[in-house]
Amino acid sequence: MSVRTKICGLSTEETVATAVRYGADYIGFVFFEKSPRSVTPEKAAMLIRQIPDHVQKMGVFVDPDNNLLERALASGLTGFQLHGHETAERIASIRETFPKVKIWKALSIANSQDLAQAPHYRGLADRLLYDARTDGVLPGGMGRRFDWRLLKEYKHPLPWALSGGLDANNIAQAVAITGAELVDISSGVETSPGIKDMDKIAQFLQAVRLL
Numbered sequence: 336m337s338v339r340t341k342i343c344g345l346s347t348e349e350t351v352a353t354a355v356r357y358g359a360d361y362i363g364f365v366f367f368e369k370s371p372r373s374v375t376p377e378k379a380a381m382l383i384r385q386i387p388d389h390v391q392k393m394g395v396f397v398d399p400d401n402n403l404l405e406r407a408l409a410s411g412l413t414g415f416q417l418h419g420h421e422t423a424e425r426i427a428s429i430r431e432t433f434p435k436v437k438i439w440k441a442l443s444i445a446n447s448q449d450l451a452q453a454p455h456y457r458g459l460a461d462r463l464l465y466d467a468r469t470d471g472v473l474p475g476g477m478g479r480r481f482d483w484r485l486l487k488e489y490k491h492p493l494p495w496a497l498s499g500g501l502d503a504n505n506i507a508q509a510v511a512i513t514g515a516e517l518v519d520i521s522s523g524v525e526t527s528p529g530i531k532d533m534d535k536i537a538q539f540l541q542a543v544r545l546l
């Protein structure tokens with residue numbers, strides 16, 4: 336099975352170049368000021384200029400207003416990853432305002448009841464991103480994982496991706512249990528919060544290629 340990858344939270348030219356060189360399918364930029372990975376639209380634009388067309392560029396947001404989405408989109412994004420409490424109605428409104436942009440809705444998962452929100456986004460989001468529920472300041476990017484067995488046999492209402500606490504050592508098990516065809520990583524390729532490591536990026540992408 337070919338598993339696609341998203342490397343998230345990049346903020347330097349070197350790490351973007353490494354992710355591209357080792358075959359990332361998606362690269363993510365965080366537009367959330369409380370995050371140690373936060374970038375401005377201007378910085379994202381500079382980084383996105385070095386990314387080829389075949390690699391999708393996702394912006395990560397937490398309950399953004401349209402003004403922020405607009406400014407970030409101008410940097411060259413192809414998709415929005417919405418990681419806050421965005422309702423189905425809010426997603427519908429974002430889709431109407433930005434019809435060409437792919438929309439991923441992140442869901443915080445801690446138990447099987449959390450999956451009940453998933454069908455609400457059918458026909459609205461392009462993809463669901465299952466991530467672990469966190470209790471901290473950040474709703475993602477905490478390296479926290481959830482019980483992957485919750486996704487076993489689950490009938491997904493939409494295309495989806497797996498995230499939350501993934502790394503080069505656990506990715507084979509995560510994919511074997513969940514059947515994920517797209518995986519998303521941030522802190523698993525860092526040495527400390529916000530500091531990406533080029534070797535870890537390369538190792539993760541190579542580990543996925545071997546699956």
Ligand SMILES: O=C(O)c1ccccc1N[C@@H]1O[C@H](COP(=O)(O)O)[C@@H](O)[C@H]1O
Nearest residue numbers: 343370475476477478499500520521522
């Ligand atoms: O990375 C962040 O700082 C972040 C901030 C706000 C919302 C989401 C964020 N990151 C996303 O969280 C998941 C899981 O990350 P990790 O691999 O567990 O560190 C991933 O999609 C990041 O894009």
